[in-house]
Amino acid sequence: METQTDLTLDEIIKKNLNPAQLEEYNRIHYGTKNLDTLRLTDDLTSKCKEKGIDIAAYSFPAGKEELREARKVKIGLIQHSIILPTDKSVTEQRNAIFRKVSELIDIAASAGVQILCLQETWSMPFFLCTGEKERWSEFAESAEDGPSTRFLRKIAEENKMVIISPILENDNGTWWNTAVVIDENGNYMGKHRKNHLPSVGSFSEIGFYDPGNMGHAVFDTKYAKIAVNICYGRHHALNWLMFGLNGAEIVFNPAATISEFGESFWGIEARNAAIANNYFTCSINRVGTEVFTVMTDFKAKKTVSRTYYGSSYITAPNGCRTPALSRVKDGLLVGELDLNLCRQVKDQWGFNMTSRLDMYATELAHATNK
Numbered sequence: 001m002e003t004q005t006d007l008t009l010d011e012i013i014k015k016n017l018n019p020a021q022l023e024e025y026n027r028i029h030y031g032t033k034n035l036d037t038l039r040l041t042d043d044l045t046s047k048c049k050e051k052g053i054d055i056a057a058y059s060f061p062a063g064k065e066e067l068r069e070a071r072k073v074k075i076g077l078i079q080h081s082i083i084l085p086t087d088k089s090v091t092e093q094r095n096a097i098f099r100k101v102s103e104l105i106d107i108a109a110s111a112g113v114q115i116l117c118l119q120e121t122w123s124m125p126f127f128l129c130t131g132e133k134e135r136w137s138e139f140a141e142s143a144e145d146g147p148s149t150r151f152l153r154k155i156a157e158e159n160k161m162v163i164i165s166p167i168l169e170n171d172n173g174t175w176w177n178t179a180v181v182i183d184e185n186g187n188y189m190g191k192h193r194k195n196h197l198p199s200v201g202s203f204s205e206i207g208f209y210d211p212g213n214m215g216h217a218v219f220d221t222k223y224a225k226i227a228v229n230i231c232y233g234r235h236h237a238l239n240w241l242m243f244g245l246n247g248a249e250i251v252f253n254p255a256a257t258i259s260e261f262g263e264s265f266w267g268i269e270a271r272n273a274a275i276a277n278n279y280f281t282c283s284i285n286r287v288g289t290e291v292f293t294v295m296t297d298f299k300a301k302k303t304v305s306r307t308y309y310g311s312s313y314i315t316a317p318n319g320c321r322t323p324a325l326s327r328v329k330d331g332l333l334v335g336e337l338d339l340n341l342c343r344q345v346k347d348q349w350g351f352n353m354t355s356r357l358d359m360y361a362t363e364l365a366h367a368t369n370k
């Protein structure tokens with residue numbers, strides 16, 4: 001049964017405003033009275049309904065230009081819960097997630113998605129809150145040819161889809177929080193490693209893996225120039241900035257985050273980054289409650305659990321954003337983006353001309369030399 005806290009902010013607003021008020025709310029808060037929705041086939045909609053999957057699709061058009069054709073690309077964000085209890089074997093847990101995700105990707109393919117991003121460490125429970133490392137180590141895998149990459153390469157090729165696969169990487173015994181990019185022919189294209197690791201309360205990741213050492217790669221895929229800012233990196237404005245300076249048109253932010261940890265930031269940070277850096281941002285968070293049995297120092301058992309609030313959304317460079325996906329259900333969010341909007345917004349606001357990057361370069365150099 002749906003409870004009050006299962007509702008997204010958008011659902012609460014929609015339920016409580018009359019149509020005229022809702023239009024006005026959307027105009028001021030989201031920058032558009034009505035976002036263009038994309039029609040999904042009845043088959044797809046009823047399949048999702050039957051399976052309890054939240055599906056939504058929106059379009060972000062750009063103005064018509066004389067010299068450039070529209071550059072439309074269809075992207076998909078998938079949020080999902082784990083399936084099996086966390087005391088099952090690694091193989092059982094991972095295969096169950098593979099089955100679910102494969103079904104969600106089938107739906108994305110039927111909706112015409114060309115670039116798909118999964119949530120942070122999508123193929124495992126987010127066990128880092130247990131503080132235990134060894135017990136879970138078999139979830140860490142090779143970025144180039146681990147089980148998740150092998151599984152997705154086939155699917156990417158079959159569907160001519162670029163797939164971003166955020167995993168826990170094991171590179172010769174060193175762990176990294178890594179996003180693997182697979183191209184539309186199923187080839188491994190490259191990877192990006194999470195630059196900023198949280199060390200706050202139960203989100204203490206520093207003991208698990210190293211901070212990223214790969215800068216701010218932008219992947220020039222067949223469909224768009226894309227980058228990945230992994231979870232906690234969204235709190236760092238310069239992380240977002242560098243992807244923009246390196247040419248990203250879409251930046252994905254796969255995350256694993258809980259309400260107690262700044263849900264009020266969630267709708268702001270990636271949206272602000274889209275406006276500040278003139279690209280599309282895509283925020284993806286897992287759903288569901290994950291429960292772990294942990295051994296204490298005194299050999300007693302204790303239960304640790306975390307509930308993730310989903311709410312994945314897309315923002316355009318002009319600040320317009322989609323409503324969030326469900327806080328509790330698995331979901332697929334589809335966006336048809338006209339990439340021309342990136343330059344149009346930049347030019348309209350004169351953001352390139354006024355950026356004063358040289359001034360900041362000098363001041364940053366000064367600040368870091370103190």
Ligand SMILES: NC(=O)NCCC(=O)O
Pocket residue numbers: 120198203230231232233255256257258261262
């Ligand atoms: N996975 C991760 O970086 N979580 C941190 C929580 C947050 O930044 O919201």
